Amino acid sequence: MNNKSLKNIQINNRQYIVPERPIVVICIDGCDPDYLNAALKVNCIPTIKHFINDGTYRIAHSVIPSFTNPNNMSIATGEPPLVHGICGNYLLDPENGEEVMMNDVKFLRAPTIFKKFQEINKKIAIVTAKDKLRSLLGAELKIGANHARCFSSEKADQANLIDNGITDVEGWLGLDVPDVYSAELSEFVFASGLKLMEDWQPDIMYLTTTDYVQHKYSPEDKKALEFYKMIDDYISEINEYEVTIVITADHGMKPKHKIGGEPEVIFIQDYLDDWLGNSKAKVILPITDPYVVHHGALGSYATIYFENSNDINISRDKLFKLPEIEEVFTKQEAVERFKLPSDRIGDLVIISIEKMTIGKTATYHNLEALKEPLRSHGGLSEQLVPFIINKPYELPSAPYLYNYDAFYYACAASEKH
Numbered sequence: 001m002n003n004k005s006l007k008n009i010q011i012n013n014r015q016y017i018v019p020e021r022p023i024v025v026i027c028i029d030g031c032d033p034d035y036l037n038a039a040l041k042v043n044c045i046p047t048i049k050h051f052i053n054d055g056t057y058r059i060a061h062s063v064i065p066s067f068t069n070p071n072n073m074s075i076a077t078g079e080p081p082l083v084h085g086i087c088g089n090y091l092l093d094p095e096n097g098e099e100v101m102m103n104d105v106k107f108l109r110a111p112t113i114f115k116k117f118q119e120i121n122k123k124i125a126i127v128t129a130k131d132k133l134r135s136l137l138g139a140e141l142k143i144g145a146n147h148a149r150c151f152s153s154e155k156a157d158q159a160n161l162i163d164n165g166i167t168d169v170e171g172w173l174g175l176d177v178p179d180v181y182s183a184e185l186s187e188f189v190f191a192s193g194l195k196l197m198e199d200w201q202p203d204i205m206y207l208t209t210t211d212y213v214q215h216k217y218s219p220e221d222k223k224a225l226e227f228y229k230m231i232d233d234y235i236s237e238i239n240e241y242e243v244t245i246v247i248t249a250d251h252g253m254k255p256k257h258k259i260g261g262e263p264e265v266i267f268i269q270d271y272l273d274d275w276l277g278n279s280k281a282k283v284i285l286p287i288t289d290p291y292v293v294h295h296g297a298l299g300s301y302a303t304i305y306f307e308n309s310n311d312i313n314i315s316r317d318k319l320f321k322l323p324e325i326e327e328v329f330t331k332q333e334a335v336e337r338f339k340l341p342s343d344r345i346g347d348l349v350i351i352s353i354e355k356m357t358i359g360k361t362a363t364y365h366n367l368e369a370l371k372e373p374l375r376s377h378g379g380l381s382e383q384l385v386p387f388i389i390n391k392p393y394e395l396p397s398a399p400y401l402y403n404y405d406a407f408y409y410a411c412a413a414s415e416k417h
């Protein structure tokens with residue numbers, strides 16, 4: 001088949017323009033627009049500033065819950081969780097009632113943009129900071145040095161030709177695998193992206209970082225500004241190639257602690273046990289993942305399963321009255337408003353106010369592990385994310401623009417010279 005003549009490709013529910021030149025989508029994990037504003041103020045991100053002034057800058061929405069995996073998979077499929085199925089890092093598996101991580105490819109219900117472009121012979125490169133996303137992002141890809149490269153910074157030392165399409169990443173980059181809790185884990189993503197452009201010329205590249213820095217430092221902090229300067233330096237070099245770049249984020253980030261530094265948290269399971277009796281309701285926190293040091297499994301979103309359906313309305317009314325809780329949705333309301341898969345959320349979905357997080361019980365969370373005043377995400381207050389293109393393009397803004405439109409508009413904008 002001569003793919004040169006192919007102008008459009010159907011991916012899930014949309015027609016994408018087949019780009020003639022490489023496209024690079026960058027997801028800066030936890031990049032609240034406040035981080036860019038702070039960095040712009042001290043003038044440490046000249047390349048991004050140039051894109052903002054002479055290219056395109058909008059504020060977009062992330063999907064809710066404003067967590068990493070649902071948003072990364074939305075970006076990777078161009079669709080909301082209702083279509084691709086990934087609505088948290090963690091879920092109560094409806095098949096067996098067990099609480100499990102949602103990292104497994106079996107949970108993914110839609111093909112990725114990467115897979116569809118590979119079918120028309122595009123070269124695919126995916127680099128993720130944390131390995132937890134790698135198998136989902138690389139789902140059904142034909143991996144190999146001529147087809148696709150897909151690896152994580154975290155496990156770059158274990159990368160091999162069969163699983164990742166690349167080996168000896170450390171030698172290739174001249175960098176050691178960084179600590180999983182570090183800014184360098186994200187730097188490794190950008191260094192890999194740049195090297196891939198130099199050595200391998202992918203047609204479609206996705207780079208996705210970790211929000212370690214944003215959980216730890218506020219936008220004005222010197223460490224955060226240094227991090228954004230590092231990102232800008234790499235983007236400037238990637239921009240030297242004839243590429244269309246879209247920069248967005250999986251979610252924002254907000255402080256959720258008291259003045260003294262203790263986390264702001266409401267333990268909802270304790271309330272429910274008190275109202276209904278022990279274990280009549282079960283709180284699931286889909287932020288839960290194995291990397292809890294920076295957020296203690298505390299975010300601003302939770303879903304609740306009830307043993308007796310009568311308890312749903314009783315609890316709904318009581319939850320509404322809690323000042324810490326901003327929104328309470330029934331399953332149906334949550335499905336409609338946030339386009340979530342109904343079989344993977346509980347009977348109620350609750351979202352806390354901006355400065356608050358939702359916990360299970362006071363004894364469940366290891367708050368000792370939190371080293372810094374808590375900053376986290378998950379709610380509506382972290383839904384706004386930047387959406388930047390390195391060239392001018394007519395775009396809507398939120399609520400009509402989502403981070404998961406990134407590849408769609410990267411393809412569209414790549415037509416414009």
Ligand code: ZN
Pocket residue numbers: 029030067068069211250251
């Ligand atoms: Zn994230």
Ligand code: ZN
Pocket residue numbers: 030068211215295377
């Ligand atoms: Zn996070």
